[in-house]
Amino acid sequence: MNSATELSDPIIDKQGTTLLELARMVSEKGPQDGIGLSDLKASAANELRRFGDDLSSHLAAHTAIQVPPAYQLRSTSNGQVCVVGEHPDKAKIENYLNSDTRLLKWFKEIEVLFEIQRRLELNATGGTMDDQVFNLGMTSLGSIAFFTTEK
16 A cells, blocks of 8 residues: 555655756766666656655645546646546546646656666667657556557
8 A cells, every 4th residue: 555645745755856866877987887777777666656656645635536546647749747548537637737847847757767768678679669658657556657559
């Protein structure tokens, strides 16, 4: 059970630190060392967990939205975030997330982190990001990041 959803006060996390940490790792390691994929994965996973806890606690405290039921988030072409599919609180989730610039920017940062990670993984196998779209799922076990193919 996610203890963040049981809190009456939302968590306020320091958003926006992972890209700075990655830049610092790149500059601290020599050009020959580079940043390792495992370092990127660890940072992205940590940032995803923190975002999920923060978002869940805010939605629970300000809109009384709980998980389950799970929901799936994705960026829109106009720079906002939408809930994919049907969810009883779809409009509330979208309105809250899109009106909170801190959470919205943080979502975008996570999207960029996972796209970088995915590109590195695909480059190693000769794959491409063609038609792949980042998704963030909020489940009762926490947040998950995944890609779907959209044409």
